[in-house]
Amino acid sequence: MSPVPQPPSSLRRPARIAVNAGLVIFLALYAGIAFLQPNYLEPGLFMNFLRRAAPLVILACGQLYVILTGGFDLSMGAVATLVVLAASILINGDPETTWAVIGALYVMGIAVGLVNGLVVAFLKVPSIIATLGAMLSVNGLALAWSGGAARGDLPDNFRNLGRLVWRDVPLVGSLPLAAIVLAGFVALAWWGLNGTVYGKRALAVGDNPRAAELAGTPVAATRILAFVVSAVSAVTAGILIGGFSGVSVNAGEGLELQAIAACVIGGAQLLGGRGSIWSAVFGALSLFALFTLLNLIGLPQALRDSIQGLILIAAVGASVWRGRRRT
Amino acid sequence: MTTDIVKPKPAAAGLSIAVLLAGLSIGFFIVVALATGETAQLGGQGIVGLLQRMVALGLVAVGQTFVILVGSIDLSVAALISAVAVLASHIMQGDPAMILPAIVICLGLCLVVGLVNGALVAYGGINPLIATLGTGLVIQGVLAASFGMLQGAVAREFQVVAYGGVLGVPYSILLLAALSLAAAFVLDRTLFGARIYAVGGNPDGARLAGIRTERVTLSAHVVASLFAGASGLYLAARLQSGTPWIGRDGIYDLESIAVTVIGGTILAGGKGGVAGTLAGVLLFASLDAGFNMLGIDAFLKQVLRGAIVVAAVAIHAVRSKGHVA
Numbered sequence: 001m002s003p004v005p006q007p008p009s010s011l012r013r014p015a016r017i018a019v020n021a022g023l024v025i026f027l028a029l030y031a032g033i034a035f036l037q038p039n040y041l042e043p044g045l046f047m048n049f050l051r052r053a054a055p056l057v058i059l060a061c062g063q064l065y066v067i068l069t070g071g072f073d074l075s076m077g078a079v080a081t082l083v084v085l086a087a088s089i090l091i092n093g094d095p096e097t098t099w100a101v102i103g104a105l106y107v108m109g110i111a112v113g114l115v116n117g118l119v120v121a122f123l124k125v126p127s128i129i130a131t132l133g134a135m136l137s138v139n140g141l142a143l144a145w146s147g148g149a150a151r152g153d154l155p156d157n158f159r160n161l162g163r164l165v166w167r168d169v170p171l172v173g174s175l176p177l178a179a180i181v182l183a184g185f186v187a188l189a190w191w192g193l194n195g196t197v198y199g200k201r202a203l204a205v206g207d208n209p210r211a212a213e214l215a216g217t218p219v220a221a222t223r224i225l226a227f228v229v230s231a232v233s234a235v236t237a238g239i240l241i242g243g244f245s246g247v248s249v250n251a252g253e254g255l256e257l258q259a260i261a262a263c264v265i266g267g268a269q270l271l272g273g274r275g276s277i278w279s280a281v282f283g284a285l286s287l288f289a290l291f292t293l294l295n296l297i298g299l300p301q302a303l304r305d306s307i308q309g310l311i312l313i314a315a316v317g318a319s320v321w322r323g324r325r326r327t
Numbered sequence: 328m329t330t331d332i333v334k335p336k337p338a339a340a341g342l343s344i345a346v347l348l349a350g351l352s353i354g355f356f357i358v359v360a361l362a363t364g365e366t367a368q369l370g371g372q373g374i375v376g377l378l379q380r381m382v383a384l385g386l387v388a389v390g391q392t393f394v395i396l397v398g399s400i401d402l403s404v405a406a407l408i409s410a411v412a413v414l415a416s417h418i419m420q421g422d423p424a425m426i427l428p429a430i431v432i433c434l435g436l437c438l439v440v441g442l443v444n445g446a447l448v449a450y451g452g453i454n455p456l457i458a459t460l461g462t463g464l465v466i467q468g469v470l471a472a473s474f475g476m477l478q479g480a481v482a483r484e485f486q487v488v489a490y491g492g493v494l495g496v497p498y499s500i501l502l503l504a505a506l507s508l509a510a511a512f513v514l515d516r517t518l519f520g521a522r523i524y525a526v527g528g529n530p531d532g533a534r535l536a537g538i539r540t541e542r543v544t545l546s547a548h549v550v551a552s553l554f555a556g557a558s559g560l561y562l563a564a565r566l567q568s569g570t571p572w573i574g575r576d577g578i579y580d581l582e583s584i585a586v587t588v589i590g591g592t593i594l595a596g597g598k599g600g601v602a603g604t605l606a607g608v609l610l611f612a613s614l615d616a617g618f619n620m621l622g623i624d625a626f627l628k629q630v631l632r633g634a635i636v637v638a639a640v641a642i643h644a645v646r647s648k649g650h651v652a
Contacts, residue, residue, distance in 0.1 A: 129637065136629050136632055137634055139633075302467075302468050309465040312461040313453060313458060320451065322601075
């Protein structure tokens with residue numbers, strides 16, 4: 001195979017100094033948090049912040065795969081809810097079964113992702129409708145299975161994934177297990193997009209599916225895999241959520257829109273073709289930092305939605321404005 | 328090599344989807360009614376009940392059809408419905424004299440929201456999903472935060488909208504019929520309608536043809552918001568007082584998009600119409616009614632509903648040649 005021709009270095013330079021917009025927003029928001037609560041600068045509290053932000057970051061990474069290929073996944077929140085409820089029912093208080101159940105949860109998630117992908121790729125249903133259908137069905141399934149109420153309890157070895165924190169770790173003070181899961185997942189997601197040919201294919205498909213197809217890209221397979229990755233991320237996030245908030249029937253409510261919002265704040269382009277894993281990571285961290293900040297300010301819970309809406313519009317508006325100035 | 332020839336009769340194709348869907352829905356309703364022995368459902372009252380199920384979702388969906396036709400989308404309708412229902416009951420406080428001011432203020436709010444949505448999408452160049460998700464969140468937040476101060480109830484006379492009628496036909500059904508006919512007339516017979524199809528079908532082409540595309544998109548958003556307002560007023564009349572969550576609990580944002588797409592309107596814009604949307608709403612209404620007659624568990628109902636949404640769209644989407652995202 002011949003190497004990919006590289007553009008002359010004079011053309012590449014702007015890309016190198018381009019800083020992820022999400023990182024800037026995150027640093028600004030975290031500075032705000034640190035200003036109000038200086039101890040957030042300590043490694044321990046930062047680790048705690050990471051632990052609580054982990055599910056959203058993981059969800060955003062999965063959602064990013066789908067967004068890059070030009071779609072949406074609205075079923076993530078429902079999958080996370082299903083995971084929490086199914087875990088409590090299947091484990092049923094027996095810590096011995098935890099790992100087998102976690103395996104089963106991933107199988108369920110992959111099944112949902114496969115169905116989403118197949119419906120979009122072969123039945124040609126727009127992803128927003130296909131995954132809306134999946135969201136309704138999966139939510140209904142989870143509620144029907146659990147009888148509409150949270151049942152049972154999760155054993156400690158399951159909950160530890162979300163809540164265990166090692167104390168007295170050198171360098172960082174305390175180290176939550178969730179932060180390690182987070183780092184591992186982000187690394188895998190980064191590798192998928194940057195270390196494999198899949199990343200290039202995803203961008204190509206999202207940018208122009210017809211052109212990608214003519215160039216020999218397996219468009220359907222690329223799309224389907226994106227939905228599977230998204231579902232796997234939803235299962236992972238669900239396990240962490242179950243770990244630190246316990247069982248509830250609305251565990252995953254609204255997470256799908258937060259994940260989409262996170263990707264967009266980080267600079268990923270809706271309908272595909274542009275974005276990196278850092279869009280998802282820093283976008284999600286920004287969003288979570290925003291929630292934390294509003295919490296510290298003591299704003300009524302309800303008004304947080306409003307601020308989130310304003311930030312969302314402002315972030316996208318700013319990126320549109322930057323894009324217009326460039327051209 | 329195929330050439331891109333515009334289908335000779337797009338309107339007829341759209342209508343056939345509508346007729347097919349409506350036929351299927353009515354067929355399902357009749358079969359279930361006969362199978363469960365609830366033949367009373369097939370009488371006048373049963374039919375009226377079925378049609379009345381359509382009103383709230385139907386009103387939003389007709390408005391949603393306008394934005395989708397123009398190639399945009401509106402996710403803020405659910406929050407707007409809640410806002411209008413709460414505001415209407417707060418302003419009226421049971422006083423019939425305040426009915427008219429309440430309606431005017433509510434529709435004024437919708438006008439503002441529609442203008443903001445439209446301005447963000449058309450002039451700000453912000454992706455409509457994000458822009459309307461954002462405005463929806465803003466409305467929802469303000470509403471939930473101030474609900475404590477916004478208690479109230481609509482005037483008894485206003486509830487006639489939901490419960491009164493002439494010759495056995497409730498006013499609400501007449502309202503939906505009248506507004507749908509007006510919407511269909513605007514889309515099929517007026518210059519504004521033609522422009523909506525032009526902008527949705529090919530924005531660059533429309534701009535080159537001298538259409539101010541931004542204005543058309545803006546107007547479509549205003550129409551969608553006003554229809555959402557009508558739906559909110561109807562719900563306020565039906566429930567006597569609004570709560571900040573009636574829109575969100577009814578999933579009116581996503582369901583209105585779903586029925587519009589089920590009815591054959593293309594998400595990319597430029598193709599579709601009100602008839603298909605109403606057929607999609609009828610499908611949802613008869614499914615609901617049918618599941619109730621069959622006594623299907625509420626959660627299972629949701630599972631089936633999700634599957635049917637996908638299947639209904641797949642039926643006509645599967646034949647499309649291009650890629651969808």
